[in-house]
Amino acid sequence: MGAAGDGLSVLPDGTPCFVARALPGETVRATPGAKRGDGRAATLIDIVASSPDRVAPPCPHFAQGCGGCTVQHWAPAAQAAWKRDKVREALSRAGYPDAPVTDTVTTAPGHRRRADLALRRGPGGIVAGFHRAGSAEVLDIAACTVLDPRLVDLLTPLRAMLKRLPALRREGSAVVNLLDTGPDLLLRTDGSLAPSDRAMLAAFAAEAGIPRIAWALKDGPAEIAAQIGPATIALSGATIAPAPGAFLQASPEGEAAIVAAVLAALPAKLTGRGRIADLHAGLGTLSIPLAARGRVAAFEGDAAAVAALSGAAGRAGVPVTATRRDLARQPLTVQELIAFAAVVLDPPHAGAAEQVALLARSQVPLVVYVSCNPAALSRDARVFAQAGWRVSTATPIDQFVHSAQTEAVVAFSAARPSKGKAW
Ligand SMILES: C[S@@+](CC[C@H](N)C(=O)[O-])C[C@H]1O[C@@H](n2cnc3c(N)ncnc32)[C@H](O)[C@@H]1O
Structure with missing residues (x-):
């Protein structure tokens, strides 16, 4: 199975050939097509075995x-084993052939909240709807097995409203986050919003x-x-x-699995002045539960997320300070990292090359890396x-069932715990 599913x-000349919808061990007839990376894409004609x-x-x-x-035609247990293999291979390529990779923690479909x-x-x-695989064409979606049904139910009324909305001229997008107070809608259109549209x-x-509808050109x-609550x-x-x-x-279950794996990777007790850094903290999904283990310094590049986390931590009285910082341009220095008994990082798809270079040279005894991209x-x-x-x-986590996306929580321990650490 290729990384994308x-x-x-x-091919006879040794060129890798990616056959969409074919599974490992199958014999299929397929037509090789366009170049793809180092190989060729191929179209499945029929399945022989x-x-x-x-x-x-x-x-x-x-x-x-x-x-x-892209992998709905594959038994869920096989998907989970493949995702574990992807994490194992990623770590093996990195120089950890014997990394202790657990079974994949899976989540049920029908719970995606975004x-x-x-x-x-x-x-x-x-x-x-969603794009057809490898195409700019958009499929009109009537059903979706991975989304929370409350988001699926929104599609029909959303279409009816958009049909009458002149601000949507030809194309746009809608991001919907299912919050506790209802679906929060961010609409992007290619035309301006007139007072009648509002x-x-x-x-x-x-x-x-819908508690809130935000709009952007x-x-x-x-x-x-519009905001009604x-x-x-x-x-x-x-x-x-x-x-x-x-x-x-992506889902409440996925969030819980990531939080559990991160907490399990930490020692039961951080003593002394043990502080935890949460890098790429977003809204504080990890910072808030981490605060039960020690004081948390959260760093995040997005100003709105920092404000939301600061406000929430203040209201809840949890020991989290949130700071806006671009960790690619200005990663925490080796000197700054001395303050922390553990560092958690949850970078975007591209990974965190700049920050990792400094973490690897630091005196931090434990780094917990939450990954959404095995290549990075x-x-x-x-x-x-x-x-x-x-x-x-190393714990693979699958909150994107039926897709190729693979996440993992990996704990790296320093070769020799440094002297004078707080735990
Ligand atoms: C995968 S999300 C994780 C967010 C959070 N840890 C969570 O679990 O919800 C990655 C986060 O990294 C932030 N980010 C992306 N690039 C960044 C950068 N250069 N510096 C700091 N934060 C960045 C994004 O805004 C996003 O909040």
Whole structure:
């Protein structure tokens, strides 16, 4: 299986060939097509010998080529084992061939609380859905097995409202975060919002039970177009008021699994002046539960997230200070890192090369790395391996069932605990 979820074969001349929808161990007929990376993409014609792990895909849009879930035709246990292998291989390539990688912690479908929908105005009305795999074409989604049903239920009224909304000329997008107070909608359109559009959005918010609708022209800054109530979510017991479209872990179960793996990687007690740094802290998904173990210094690049976390920590009385900092341009220095008994980092897809270079040289005894990209994890882990750190635990987590996306929580322990540490 290729990293993106295509069956991987080899052409007679040795060129890798990626066959979408083929599974490991299968014999298939396929037509090689365009170049893809070092190999060729191929189109499946038919399956000659099927894998015992092939299952009937539960979603009707899979057959249409929905790019949201590319491995729905694979038994869930096989998906979980593949994701574990991806983490194991990433660490092995980095120099940790024997890393203690646990089984994948899986989550059930039907609980994703965040949807990023593409919108198109077409001759037949509004198309709202996901891109076809490898294409700019948008599939109109009527059902989705991975999303929380409350988000799926929103699609029909959303289309009806958008059909009448002149601000959506040809295309746009809608990010919906399912908060505790309802679905929080961030609408991006290619036309400006007239006063009558705002009135329509306010009426829609009231009818559909949407606490807040924010709007932005294309990729511009978002403004609140309608608000009928608070837009809040509790993270580990603290009530957060996120900005429209803010990053949330994909599902409550996924969030709980990541928090549990991070906490399990820490020693039971950080003593003395033990402080924890939470880097790429976002809204504080990890900072808030970490505060039960010690004082937390959270660093995050997004100003709105920092404000939301500061406010929540203050209201909940948890010992978290939140600071805005671009950790790629201005990573915490080796000197600054001396203050911490443990560092947790949860970087974006690209990883955290600049910060990891300094962490690996620091006196911090424990680094817990939350990864959403095995390729970036591998590159960053190599830096720890070369500096003599060891992997103490590695937990693959699957909150993106049926897709190729793979997450992991990996704990790196310093080769020799430094003198004078607080624990
Ligand atoms: C994968 S999210 C994790 C957020 C949070 N830890 C959580 O669990 O919800 C990555 C976070 O890194 C932040 N980020 C991205 N680039 C950054 C940078 N250069 N410096 C600091 N933070 C950054 C994003 O704004 C986002 O909040």
